[in-house]
Amino acid sequence: MDFSLTTEQQMLSDSVARFARGGTEASWATMAALCWTAIAIPEASGGLGGSAVEVMIIMEGLGRGLVAQPFAESCVLCPTLLTELGEGHRPELQGMASGTLRAAFAGAEAETRFDPLNPRLRAGRRPDGWILDGVKSFVPDGAAADHFLVTARTGSEGPSVFRVPRDAPGLEREDFLCFDGHPASRLRFTGTALPADALLGAEGGAGPAIELALDRATAALCAEALGAMEALREATAEHLRTRQQFGQPLAGFQVLQHRLVDMFLACEEARSMTLLATLRLEAERRERIRAVSAAKARIAQLARSVAYQAIQLHGAMGMCEEFTVGRQAKRLIAIGMLYGDADHHRRRFACA
Amino acid sequence: MRLDFTPEELAFREEVREFAARAAPDAMRRKVRDGEELTKDEFVAWQRIMQARGWAAPSWPREHGGTGWTLSQRHIFEEEMAAADCPQQAHFGLSLIGPVLYTFGDEEQRRRHLPGILSGDVWWCQGYSERQAGSDLAALQTHAVRDGDDYVVNGHKIWVTYAHWADMIFALVRTSREEKRQRGISMLLIPMDAKGVTVRPIETIDRNHQINEILLDDVRVPVANRVGAEGAGWGYGKFLLARERGVGATQRRLRRAVERLRDRLRRAPGPDGRPLAEDALFADRLTQLEIEVIGLEVTVLRVLAELEAGHEPDARSSMLKIRSAELLQRITEMAVEAGGTEAMPFVPLDDATLPPGAAHAVRNYLYTRATTIFGGSAEIQRNVIARQILGL
Structure with missing residues (x-):
């Protein structure tokens, strides 16, 4: 049992903290220059071959600083999908490692809710490749992506994954901002013709790779939530210490102290769950699923409660878009819904 | 980072598991499984079994007769004993006063008291709370006045668990009045058969007699029975409360409690003639509980x-x-809910009989309401966190 960081990991953590102080201005180029984009990619594919702990450290820092960059998607989820599908040799991975090429995962559909393994989007065979038809309703950071990794069903059982360039003919993209300020896109495929090698891995055989990639991304999001929760807890404590009402600091009121203690308890539990998810990503499938889904289910609840408390204890200031508190709270609520909400993951945990 | 035990620790786990599988007599094991309270004789018998194995005091250092185990070993030990439905060892001597004595007591006190704790021959109870001193423990009024080589103690103690079984009590008493109330408090070891000690039972809402009131009327206690320095008792009391609140056996027993609850749901009838375990609403609440128990385990x-x-x-x-108390309360609550009205009969009248174990669920449910009160209430724990960690 050891939860301490190595010297290198501590340096990474400090470096992320410095970077994240730049807030929303913190740029992708800097992350690439610091080689973070390469951290979760295996060495054989041009990455640094780091562990889930490094990903956790980065994500916690990004969450703390409310940095809106698609690290979990482009640097964790998509590379995992490619390597697990046996496409680790693809040049795209080198581009993703260096940060010059960005990918987005197109999995979610309005009809299938949080089930990533039974896409409705249809991939039909044509003589020299494939034709895609259907809609992907929610693609995080789709606008910035050079290509999409799209889940689809073919004639065979089980999902398949296709690589689709952003300028593919018959692909329409609509971009929007979500309530947490993060960009996302809707993709409409209408007879989108793709070459044969657009299929990644075996036809119908992408299920395990999708599951693992999403589990890694989900664990990363747990760490982001943890960072944001800690930041909100600290900001709220500071507010209670400085804000004077009825002739004394708010921190003098026991009823408010106990609220803050409950935020602390939530943060500590979230840290335990994040560690569990992170350190069980390499375990066998059932154990991994139970760890990740337990973590995501619980963190979705805890994150929301911390978000609500932070707004409440900041009073009207918590409602202002101008202040970080409200935006941080919105990101936490959004994370709770990404890649499966609390109900979805409780069900997945129970059925695993 | 590593969320796994070392190979040595895993080997130790095997050793404990092997012992745990056959250590407790079947009747004792069944009682633990059903959540039934052990008798004093059973507690003592269990302590003898543990002593015979050389594990009388898992948390003590070797030089005082303990196992000298690391914290990880103790953790593994508790987990395996819980998984095999072995009883917990009575903790007043082993977890509370024993460590105070080997840490702060003198040589004579160690020689006299530690062996009886290890063998289970001497039963201890804890005299802290008073009617006017609960969460505000420093308000305690029981006082000890020096008279030659004795203290003369007057006052009362309340909520004293198993006082009616106890041979000795360790009590916090006021030996002087100081501006800072905490300074005038000392810890005395008082034989329960001393003249002037009266034990009165208190019945709790689970219709059980476990706690008592103790009246102390001109009780003469040799000065040699004072632990450490006069006026330093508050520090020992805090040392002891930290142990009572800290990493303990309860947290390791939650997982087994959830498993037992799951078993119960498989047998309990639910809607549409199917077991309650297959009722989506009930099953989901159990899942929620299980996830929160996992969170506490990692913490x-x-x-x-x-x-x-x-x-x-x-x-x-x-x-x-805070967390283990809340979770235990929810687990016992769900066990009663699983029974529905079948969980309600409690006291048989006239010639009636209850199914064996029928009342245990309710009794445990009612009893565990106390877990957020004893050893420092949930509110006091929040005050402690607010002050010591959050700096409010």
Whole structure:
């Protein structure tokens, strides 16, 4: 049992903290220059071959600083999908490692809710490749992506994954901002013709790779939530210490102290769950699923409660878009819904 | 980072598991499984079994007759004993006064009292709370006045668990009035058969007699029975409360409690003639509970790892106390809900009989309402965290 960081990991953590102080201005180029984009990619594919702990450290820092960059998607989820599908040799991975090429995962559909393994989007065979038809309703950071990794069903059982360039003919993209300020896109495929090698891995055989990639991304999001929760807890404590009402600091009121203690308890539990998810990503499938889904289910609840408390204890200031508190709270609520909400993951945990 | 035990620790787990599988007599094991209270004789018999194995005091250092185990070993030990439905060892001597004596007591006190704790021959109880001194423990009024080589003690103690079984009580008493109330408090070891000690039973809402009131009327206690320095009792009391709140056996027993609850749901009839375990609403609540227990388990491991790395214990033990108490309350609550009205019959009248074990669920449910009150209430724990960790 050891939860301490190595010297290198501590340096990474400090470096992320410095970077994240730049807030929303913190740029992708800097992350690439610091080689973070390469951290979760295996060495054989041009990455640094780091562990889930490094990903956790980065994500916690990004969450703390409310940095809106698609690290979990482009640097964790998509590379995992490619390597697990046996496409680790693809040049795209080198581009993703260096940060010059960005990918987005197109999995979610309005009809299938949080089930990533039974896409409705249809991939039909044509003589020299494939034709895609259907809609992907929610693609995080789709606008910035050079290509999409799209889940689809073919004639065979089980999902398949296709690589689709952003300028593919018959692909329409609509971009929007979500309530947490993060960009996302809707993709409409209408007879989108793709070459044969657009299929990644075996036809119908992408299920395990999708599951693992999403589990890694989900664990990363747990760490982001943890960072944001800690930041909100600290900001709220500071507010209670400085804000004077009825002739004394708010921190003098026991009823408010106990609220803050409950935020602390939530943060500590979230840290335990994040560690569990992170350190069980390499375990066998059932154990991994139970760890990740337990973590995501619980963190979705805890994150929301911390978000609500932070707004409440900041009073009207918590409602202002101008202040970080409200935006941080919105990101936490959004994370709770990404890649499966609390109900979805409780069900997945129970059925695993 | 590593969320796994070492190969040596896993080998130790096997050793404990092997012992745990056959250590407890079947009747005792069944009682633990059904959540039934052990008798004093059973507690003593269990302590003898543990002593015969050389594991009388899992948390004590070797030089005082303990196992000298690391925190991880103790953790593994507790987990395996819980998994095999072995009883917990009575904790007033082993977990509370024993460590105070080998840490702060004199040689004579150790020689006299530690062997009886290890063998289970001497039963201890804890005299802290008074009617006007509950959460505000420093308000305690029981006083000890020096008279030659004795103290003369007058006052009362309340909520004293198993006082009616006890041979000895360790009590916090006021030996002087100081401006800072905490300064005038000393810890005395008082034989329960001393003249002037009266024990009165208190019946609790689970219709059980476990706690008592103790009246102390001109009780003469030799000065040699004072632990450490006069006026230093508050510090020992805090040392002891930290142990009571800290990483303890309860947290390791939650997982087994959830498993037992799941078994119960498989047998309990639910809607549409199917077991309650297959009712989506009920099953989901159990899943929620299970996930929260996992969260607490990882938190325990984190605290453990920090203590093993040499960090001082801090107010995070309060966090463990808050969470384990809440979870235990919810587990016992669900066990009663699983029974529905079948869980309600409690006291048979006339010639009636209850199915064996029928009342245990309710009794445990009612009893565990106390877990957020004893050993420092949930509110006091929050005060401690607010002050010591959050700096409010």
